[in-house]
Every structure is written in structure tokens, then in C-alpha cells.
Amino acid sequence: MRSAAVAATAVSLALLVTACGGGEKSDGKGDKAGGTGAPSASATSAPAAKTLSDAELEKAIVERADLKGYQVQKAEAGDVVSAASVTADKPACAPIAHAMSFISPGSPAASAERKVLEEPKKDASASPEEALLGGLGAQVTAVTLGSYDGQGAQEAFASVKKAGAECAGGFHVVHLKEKTKVAKVAPETVTAGEEAVAFTVTSDMEGEPFVSKLVVFRQGNTLASFSTISLAPGGVKTLPQAVIDAQAAKLS
Known part of the structure; x- marks a missing residue:
């Protein structure tokens, strides 16, 4: 999470410069309720999708043309790490740790990643400091x-929902060699795909709370994580x- 925050700072600064100066466009290729519990019987018994x-x-992944007011970039090599490089002190919490780290939970047969950056709203009356x-x-x-192959998507989704319940009180994550404490995982309500789940994740960032959001939905044999x-x-509120809806539309 610390690395993510540092990356966000750099990305936001670059985005601010682009937004103020016109900039170049990115060349990136461009049950439904939240909460916890087991997947529905229809989800587990349905024929395997492609x-x-x-x-x-x-x-199939979102691109700039799909989102007004956002920039979309391909994830760089340093953004994506192996699942073995992100571990949790509670094994049941690994699916959440992975979904927060550009890693699809479980054992996907294929994957794709993007960074979606909200463009700052322009305000001519704002001072340079306010704009920054x-x-x-x-x-x-x-x-x-x-x-995923077979029932892999259903199983991976179920593991994320289970982790939301079992890890509500927090856990520790090691991303490469960086250790971070997740203090709380609280459920949110979301609707997307065939089944979806969302959480507010509060981490400890050098003694201060760092609030982020995590969403995972399944459409057929594909999981989308945000x-x-x-x-x-106060972090993400x-x-x-908009990003979720755009991605759901492309996968439907």
C-alpha cells in the first residue's frame, strides 16, 4: 500500500501536468449484491463459460474511449508482480491482498491490467497549490x-467473499519486502456482473489510516478487480x- 501511495503521487503529478497543458492521450488499449457468503447455487452449477x-x-479491458474524464494506461512491468510475491499472515486473506495488488485471485489462465486515472477538474480560479x-x-x-478454466472464476470469487468475512478485523500483507497492516475490511454494496462484492479497506500508513476501496465482480469465467x-x-470515499460500469458493459 505504501508503494501504491507513492505511485499514486507520481501518477497524479503527471496527470496534473497533462490536464493543465492539454497533454498527450494515453495509448493504452483502449447474486449481484455486496457482502459476504458463499456463491449462489446457480453460480456454481452453471455451465462453464468461455x-x-x-x-x-x-x-475486453476498459480503455480511454470507454471512460469520459479518465485516463487509462497499461500497467508497467514494475506494477505487476507474481502472486507468490504478495502474502498475508492469514492465508484466508490472500485473495484480498492479491486483488489489491494487480493480481487476479486464484489461478487465472490469462490476465490483463490497466491503471485508470481520474482527471482533475479544471478550476481557473484555483491557485497553483490548490490545483496541485x-x-x-x-x-x-x-x-x-x-x-479462468472450469469453475475457477466461481471458486476465486467465493474466496474473495470468504476473505471479506474472515479478515474483517485486519491482517498483515507483505508486498515483495514491504510489510503493511490492514486494520479493517468493511463490506460495501455494489451491483455488477453476475455476482459482485465490495469492501472499504483501512490500512495503517505510518500511523495514519489510509482508506481505499476494493471491488471484485464475476462475469462468466472472468473476474474483474478494482x-x-x-x-x-480521508482517502477514497x-x-x-463509472469505471466499474464501463468494465461491466464491455464484459456483458
Whole structure:
């Protein structure tokens, strides 16, 4: 999470410069309730949907043309790490740790990743300092698509929902060599895909609470994960609904 916050700072600064100067456009390729519990019987017994390839996921993931007021960038090599590089002190919490880290939970057969950056709203009356703070407070969402064989998507989704219940009181995450304390995982309500779940995640950032949002939904054999952070005071207050809706539309 610390690394994510630092990355968000750099990204927001770059975004602010782009928004103020016109900039270049990104060349990136461009049961339904939240809460916890087991997947529905229809979800587990439904015939397996098509497993998408890496190339097909690249076409299915959100792009700039799908989102007004956002920039979309391909994840860089340093943004994406292996599942083995992100661990939790409570094994049951690993699906949430992975979904927060550009990693599709479980064992996907293919994956695709994007960074979606909210463009700061322009205000001609704002001082340079206010404009800078506005840019740093913009939401940055890591979007990950994973496609699975057989019942893999249903099983991975169920593991995320189970983790939300079992890890509500918090856990520790090690991302590469960086250790972070997640103090609380609280359920939110969301509707997307065939089944969806959302959480407010409160982490400890050098003694201060760092609030982010996590959303995972399943459409057929594909899981879409959204991990949203912001450097605004109080962190992220709302789900990235526009991003979720745009991705759901492309997968439906």
C-alpha cells in the first residue's frame, strides 16, 4: 500500500501536468449484491463459460474511449508482480491482498491490467497549490481482469467473499519486502456482473489510516478487480462506479 501511495503521487503529478497543458492521450488499449457468503447455487452449477485468452482480455479491458474524464494506461512491468510475491499472515486473506495488488485471485489462465486515472477538474480560479492538491487527490484505480478454466472464476470469487468475512478485523500483507497492516475490511454494496462484492479497506500508513476501496465482480469465467486509492484527506470515499460500469458493459 505504501508503494501504491507513492505511485499514486507520481501518477497524479503527471496527470496534473497533462490536464493543465492539454497533454498527450494515453495509448493504452483502449447474486449481484455486496457482502459476504458463499456463491449462489446457480453460480456454481452453471455451465462453464468461455475462457478468454490474454489477447481477448486485452480487447475486453476498459480503455480511454470507454471512460469520459479518465485516463487509462497499461500497467508497467514494475506494477505487476507474481502472486507468490504478495502474502498475508492469514492465508484466508490472500485473495484480498492479491486483488489489491494487480493480481487476479486464484489461478487465472490469462490476465490483463490497466491503471485508470481520474482527471482533475479544471478550476481557473484555483491557485497553483490548490490545483496541485486537487491532482494528488484524484482517484487512481488498478483494474485487473482474470479469465479462468472450469469453475475457477466461481471458486476465486467465493474466496474473495470468504476473505471479506474472515479478515474483517485486519491482517498483515507483505508486498515483495514491504510489510503493511490492514486494520479493517468493511463490506460495501455494489451491483455488477453476475455476482459482485465490495469492501472499504483501512490500512495503517505510518500511523495514519489510509482508506481505499476494493471491488471484485464475476462475469462468466472472468473476474474483474478494482483497487482504488487516493491521496485526498480521508482517502477514497466512494466506489469507482463509472469505471466499474464501463468494465461491466464491455464484459456483458
